[in-house]
Each structure stands twice: as C-alpha cells, then as structure tokens.
Amino acid sequence: MSFKIAIIGAGSVGFTKKLFTDILCVPEFQDVEFALADMSEHNLQMIKQILDTIVSSNKLPTRVTATTNRREALTGARYIISCVRVGGLEAYADDIRIPLKYGIDQCVGDTICAGGILYGQRNIPVILDFCKDIREVAEPGAKFLNYANPMAMNTWAAIEYGKVDTVGLCHGVQHGAEQIAEVLGAKSPSELDYICSGINHQTWFVDLKLNGRKIGKDELVAAFEAHPVFSQQEKLRIDVLKRFGVYSTESNGHLSEYLPWYRKRPDEITKWIDMSDWIHGETGGYLRHSTETRNWFETEFPQFLESASKPIDRAKRSNEHASHILEALETGRVYRGHFNLKNNGIITNLPADAIIESPGFVDRFGINMVSGITIPEACAATCMASINVQRMSVHAAVSGDIDLLKLAVLHDPLVGAVATPEEVWQMVDEMVVAQARWLPQYADAIPAAKERLAKSTVKTRDWAGAARRNVRSIDELRAEKAALKQAV
Template identity: 90%
Template sequence: MSFKIAIIGAGSVGFTKKLFTDILCVPEFSDIEFALTDLSEHNLQMIKAILDRIVEANKLPTRVTATTDRRKALEGARYVISCVRVGGLEAYADDIRIPLKYGIDQCVGDTICAGGILYGQRNIPVILDFCKDILEVAEPGAKFLNYANPMAMNTWAAIEYGKVDTVGLCHGVQHGAEQIAEVLGAKSHSELDYVCSGINHQTWFIDLRLNGRKIGKDELVAAFEAHPVYSQQEKLRIDVLKRFGVYSTESNGHLSEYLPWYRKRPDEITRWIDMSDWIHGETGGYLRYSTETRNWFETEYPQFLEAASKPLDVSKRSNEHASHILEALETNRVYRGHFNVKNAGIITNLPQDAIIESPGFVDRFGINMASGITLPEACAATCMASTNVQRMSVHAAVTGDIDLLKLAVLHDPLVGAVSTPEEVWQMVDEMVVAQARWLPQYADAVPAAKERLSKSMVKTRDWAGAARRKVRSIEELRAEKTALKQAG
C-alpha cells in the first residue's frame, strides 16, 4: 500500500514518534509517506531526524518529509492527524494564571473550565483553516483525525463548520480500563470487556464484564478502596463512583475540574487530590509537567536520537487509536474502539448535535458507531452541563462574539461554583486581552475589553492555588531519575 499521512503539529515530538512507530507496526504500511508540518522549524528538524533514524535502522521504504508550509504537507494526503497546541505553553500559562486571580483552581485546564474554553477559542479558527486546506488540496474524502484538545470543541467545529470527515481520538478510556482490570485482579487486560459512553473526558463505564461476569458498583468500589495506590490517588474518582454508580474514564485531576463540587474551596481541593503525581489534582499540574518535559527533551535530545536506532518492536505498539483505525480502513481487519463523533442518536439522552465519545467498529466501510445507548441519569446530567458550555464556546469562537464567550464561561460548572458574574466578565476580558495575538476573531472586541479593564472595580488576588508546585530544573529532574534507578 502507498498513501500519504500528514501530521499537523508534528513538533509534539514524543507523541509524533509514538504515532509514527505505531503505524509502521502495520506490515502493509511500510511504503507510505509521512508529511510533517509545524510552525517550529526547530522542532520539525528534531522530529524528522528521529523518524529518519527509525526508517534507516529498520531498512524501510517509508518516506518522511517536513515543512512549515501546511498546504504543501496536506497535498494529496489521505489522512490528516492534528496534535496542535495553539499558543504553546505561553498561552497555556495564562489559561492557568489568570483564572487563579479569580479563585478558579484548575489541574489541567484543556477541556472546559476557563482555561479549556479559551484554549478552544485559540484552536478553533486554526482547525477551520486546516479543514479548508483539507477540502482544497488533500485526497478527496480525506479523513481528519483530531487528537488536539479541547477534543469535543475542536471536533465539533471541524464537523459543523469545517465540513470535513472528522473523528476525535483520546486515550482516556483505555487508561481507565487498565485501572479497572488491575484492581479486579485480571491477569491481562483482555479479560475485561466494557462499554464506555459519554463525552470526551466525561465518559462512563456503564457496562463491565470480567471474563464474561458482570461487575457491579459495590464490587468495583470495594476493589478500588482495597487498592494500596488508587485508593489514595483516585479519592475523588472513587467518591463519584459511589454516588453515580459508575466509574469515570478520567483521572482524579481531570475529573475534579469538570464538576462544581470538589475544587470550589482550597480546603476541599487538598482533601480530594493526591500530590504523588500531577495528574491526581495538582494546581496547574499539566502545565508544570509539559514545561519540564519540553526542557528535558531539549537537553536530552541526543539520547532520544540514539534510541531511535533500535529495531521496531511490534509488541510495543501502543493502544492509541490512530494506527488501528488506519489499519481497519485500509485492510478490513475490524477494530473496536471508542471515538468522538457527532451524536445523531448514538446516545439517546444527550443532544443530537453534541460531540460524544462512545463505542464503534471500524472496517473498510468506515467508523460504525453502536447506537441507542442510554446513560445513567446523573452521568447524562453532568455531560449535558459540559455540552451546553461546549456548544456556546464553539459558536463564540466561530463568530468572535465576546458576550457569548462570557456566557459560556459563566455556565461552566466549576467557574459557576467559584466566581460571580462580575468576576467572570472581567476575567474573560483579561484573558482575551492577554491572548489577543492568538484570537483574531476577537480583534474588534479587544479595545473595548481594555477600556473596561482600566475602569474595573472587581478585586482579584495574587494566588498560586491550593496545591501548586514549582517547575523543576533539568538538574533536579536528572537527580530524581538517577535516584529512581538506584532505588529500582
């Protein structure tokens, strides 16, 4: 087989390498072309060198090109994969820093909440540019695989406004299933069967079977509470399981900021999170992790390049959906996964226009979703609140309507639990002004926002959050890595 895959945001070096090696684990795909594109020439050259080394070490005919000219990369592509972060870590820092001034403490801030909504405002105009290019220069009928957050908003915009065949992909379901298999004592993950459904990052394990035996709420609660690690790291998630009756796919930190109950007061935050790793609820945890990872990669690049000389190990193919979807579409080997698509009746008690995440099967005929799923009422209510925020956020991003943007933020569950309308209005003005270079649709609204900020009487505070950690230096990271090796 010979076809072209374009990866936008290929400067996300580690993730691009994972996608690349996964795809090359499919024997029929050795003779394809990867076209990498990114705004950063520096990052492009780093990842291209790594991928070229992999191709050379494995004596493959695979072709790898890299260009900052996105349309050139997309020309003739059958598949387009996006893993972009518009504004990079600079804009992301504002997504965390500014809401803290108004008492909003986020762990990740990339899905909803104040940070996720502004992230969507930056991404959606760019996503629509991608869609325009795909329709104009990619292979007719090209499929767009979106990995970029905010997943639901980006996918919603690409489908509703970009008019491109789009599927959103995430790995939260797989990670949640791995936890469940572990606490239930499964010998391998294959012993666990499940149906997971909802919206991205608020997906629920509504049916669990271990070796064919149905697993109920009480058994699952007992298994998690008995686990020596997860009982501490996933306290909030276990509490939601007890109250809702089903387990959420998302980490303690992710789930905490999608709900109005657990991060509304500093003492409540520290009660429910765990500081053993950022993903369990640390204030700005993913921002710190991302910053450290970038710094570490820049410093340790020669080692990453050297590691690329090793032979491909098919047994280490990851559970990221992309390679499995492409394999099913091209070879007709059926793949079952959980995908983000427009609802249109798939989940009976969520809106038709919502972007949902639910089970589907892929073969040569495309992605075929299992329809007629009904969520437990509490799960549907929680998903509905986020869906309404996502809808307003998408429409605001497309139209540049700052008033609608403020209403979207106002209706966010955690923001609404913490902030007054006056605070929300000022916070959004401040975020739009701070990120104006990445928000072209709001250019006409920025002068008035600046004027309002100059006259505002709303008080803010200088607050680092309830559980903030400093970014570690390369020396500190190296020392910790050495200590772990010695301990292991």
C-alpha cells in the same frame, strides 16, 4: 500500500514518535509517506531526525518530509492527524494564571473551565483553516483525526463548520480500563469487556465484565479501595463511583474540574487530590508537567535520538487509536474502539448535535458506531452541563461574539461555583486581551475590552492555587529518574 499521512503539530515530539512507530507496526504501511508540519522549524528538525533514524535503522522504504508550509504537507494526504496546541505553553500559562486571580483553581484547564474554553477559542479558527486546506488540496474524502484538546470543541467545529470527515481521538477510555483490570486482578486488560460512553473526559464505564462475569458497583468500589496506589491517587474518582454507581474514565485531577463540588473551596481541594503526580489534581499540574517535558527533551535530545535507532517492536504497539483505525480502513481488519463523533442518536439521552465518545467498530466501510446507548441520569446530567458550555464556546469562537464567550464561561460548572458574573466578565476581558495575538476573531472586541479593564473596580488576588508545585530543574529530574531506576 502507499498513501500520504500528514501530521499537523508534529513538533509534539514524543506523541508524534509514538503515532509514527504505531503506524509502522502495520506491515502493509511501511511504504507510506509521512508529511510533518509545524510552525517551529526547530521542533520539526528534531522530530524529523528521530523519525529518519527509525526509518534507516529498520531499513524501511518509508518517506518522511517536514515543512512549515501546512498546505504543502496536506496536499494529496489521505489521513490528517492534528496534535496542535495553539499558543503553546505561553498561552497555556495564561489559561492557568489569570483564572487563579479570580479564585478558579484548575489542574489541567484544557477541556472546559476558563482555560479550556479559551484554548478552544485559539484552536478553532486554526482548525477551520486546516479544514479549508483539507477540502481544497488533500485527497478527496480525506479523514481528519483530531487528537488536540479541547477534543469535543475542536471536533464539533471541524464537523459542523469545517465540513470535513472528522473523528476525535483520546486515550482516556483505554487508561481507565487498564486501571479497572488491575484492581480486579486481571492478568491482562484484554480480559475486561466493557461499554464506555459519554463525552470526552466524562466517559462512563456503564457495563463491565471480567472474563464474562459481570462486575457490579460494590465489587468495583472494594477493589479500588483495597488497591495500595489507586486508593490514594483516585480518591475523588472513587467517591464519584460510590455516588454515581459507575467509574469515570478521566483522571482524578481532570474530573475534579468538571464536577465543581470537589474544587470550589481551596480548603476542600487537598482532601480529594494526591500530589504524587500532576494528573491527580495538582494546581496547574499539566502545565508544570508539559514545561518539564519540553525542557527535558531539549536537554536530553541525544538520548532520544539514540533510542530511535532500536528496531521497532510490534509487540509494543500502543493502544492509541490512530494506527488501528488506519489499519481497519485500509485492510478491512476490524477494530473496536471509542470515538468522538456527532451524537445523532448514538446516546439516547444526550443532544443530537453534541460530540459524544462511545464504542464503535472500524472496517473498510468506515467507523460504525453502536447506537441506542442510554447512560445513567446523573452521568447524563454532568455531561449536559459541559455540552451546553461546549456548544456556546464553539459558536462564540466561530462568530467572534465576546458576549457569547462570556456566557459560555459563566455557565462552566467550576467557574460558576467560584466566581460572580462581574468577575467572569472581567476575567474573560483579561484573558482575551492577554491572548489577542491568537484570537483574530476577537480583534474588533479587544479595544473595548482594554477600556473596561482600565476602569474596572473588580478586585483580584495574587494566588498560586491550593496545591501548586514548582517546575523542576533538569538536575532535579535527572536525580529523580536515577533514584527510580535504582529502586527498580
């Protein structure tokens, strides 16, 4: 088979390499063309070197091109994969730093919360530009696979306003299933059969079977509490499991941002998180992790290049959805996964216009979702709080309505639990002014926002958060990796 795959934001080097290798694990796909696009020529050249090394080492006919001209990369593409982070780590740092001044402590801040909402404001205009190019120059009927956060907002905008065949993809469900399989003593995650449904990062394992045997709440709680690692790292998720009766896909730190009861008081935060890794609740944890990963890659690039010379091992194909979806669409081999699409009755007790994440099957006829799923009322209630924020955020991003943006932030569960309306109004002004270069839709609103900030009497504070760690140096990272290797 020969067709073109465009990867936008390909400078996300590690993730691009994983998707590329996964796709080449499909025997029929070795003759495809990969068109890489990114704003950073530096990052593009690094990832192209890595992918070219994989191709040459495995003696494949695969073609790899790289360009900063997005439209050129999209021309003739059958599949478009987006991994973009508009504003990069610079804007992301503001997503964490500015809300902290108003007492809002985020672990990740890329889905909802103040940071996730502003992230969506930066991404959505760019996503709509992608969609315009896809409609105009990609292969007719091209499919857009969005991996970029905020997942639901980006996918919502692409479907409702971009008018492109779009699916949102994430790996939270797979990771949650792996945890459950481990605590239950399964030899392989494949022994676990499950229905997981909700919205991205708030998806719920509403039905669990291990080798055909139904797993109930009490058994699952006991299994997690007995696990020597997860019992400490996932304290919040276990508490939610006890109260809601079902396990959430999302990490301890992420989940703490969507359920404000665990993160609204600084002295309470440390009771529910674990500092062994960013994903368990650390203040600005993903920002620190992303910064360290970028620095490590820049320094250790020769090692990454050397590892790319090894033969592709099809047995190590990852469980990221992209390669499996492409395989199913092109070959007809059926794939079951969890996909982000507009609801339209798939989940009975969530709105029709919402972007939900739920089970589906893929074959050459497309993505076919399982409809008529009803999730527990408490799960639906927490999802609804986020959906209402997402809807307002998308509409604000498209219209450039700063008042609607402020209302979206005000209705965010964690923000609303911590900040007053007056504080929210000033915080949004501050964030929009700080990120103006990435927010063209708010250009007319920026001067007034600056004037309001100059006259504001709302007090802020210089606060690092309840559980902050410093970015580690390359030497510290090397020492830690060496210690782990020696321990193994």
